[in-house]
Amino acid sequence: MLIGSHVNFTNEQLLGSVKQAISYGANAFMFYTGAPQNTIRKDIDVTLTKKAKELMKEEGISIKNVICHAPYIINLANTKDILKWQFSIQFLKQEIKRCQVLGISYIVVHPGSAVGLEKNVALQNIINALNEIIREDEPMILLETMAGKGSECGCTLEEIKTILDGVKSKNIGICIDTCHLNDAGYNMMLFDDLLKEIDSLIGIDKIHCIHLNDSKNPLGSHKDRHENIGLGTIGFATLHAIATHEKLKDVPKILETPYVLKEYPPFKQEIESLKSGNKNPNLIEEIIEYYK
Ligand code: FE
Ligand code: FE
Ligand code: ZN
Secondary structure, three states: OOEEEEEOOEOOEHHHHHHHHHHOOOOEEEEOOOOOOOOOOOOOOHHHHHHHHHHHHHHOOOHHHEEEEOOOOOOOOOOOOHHHHHHHHHHHHHHHHHHHHHOOOEEEEOOOEOOOOOHHHHHHHHHHHHHHHOOOOOOEEEEEOOOOOOOEOOOOHHHHHHHHHHOOOOOEEEEEEHHHHHHHOOOHHHHHHHHHHHHHHOOHHHEEEEEEOEEOOOOOOOOOOEEOOOOOOOOHHHHHHHHOOHHHOOOOEEEOOOOEOOOEOOHHHHHHHHHHOOOOOOHHHHHHHHHO
16 A cells, blocks of 8 residues: 655655654655745755655655655646746746656646636636646646545646647646545545546546545535545545545655644554554553553
8 A cells, every 4th residue: 555644844855854754653654845825945955855854765655656746836728827827837847847856756746726707718817827837857737636625626637638639749647635525525435436437538547646545625615625534525535535546656655633632643653553454442541542
């Protein structure tokens, strides 16, 4: 099972991320290259990167299963403030370069929010931006499926397909987020039907990352609030079935579940229960106990 969580890109950069991932028993992980809510970034340190790669080799973590997530403040959909839109494009180009220096293959990007624009205009803006950003020989952008909160684009498979169809390059894929899909109205309990739909519209081979999250809200709520594994409306059995799905066995699954009491990362215990296949009935208590 390729499983991990989002981890911090600390002062030790990728080395810090790897250490954290190992402490959770992960063999995959995802990080932001800095604070997700801003665009202040440090240069990539060559020595730290080299040490990180050595540690990954020792631990059997492949760089293929390391994912970067672009900050969510960039918005490729809205051109009302043209300077902001252009900044988003430039910033994403730099993020891709940083991924390239780190040797990472995939960067997850939220398609963007329309904020007052018509959906089809917003989708076209995203396409235009991506056509400016994507290069064949660079790390691949993965568009994330969204919950449809506010004016988010990419909350239906059709919208994702529209964007992919408009992008000239083939160097683009998708990241499916189980909480977002649930909140967007896709029933995770019928996951095989959903996979068929993804395959016929987009192609299953376009999925290069899965965000494995439970949801605090019911199907179609358009809320986007993640819940710990097994404690939400999707439930343990369904999330475990996705994590162990034969057709997705080479795709890294990344937990973005909430910290317990806003303080304790739940990932070690969640990974353990997903690996064992048994729901941990005392998940929260054990997490608190572990970090106390
Ligand atoms: Fe995301
Ligand atoms: Fe996500
Ligand atoms: Zn989310």
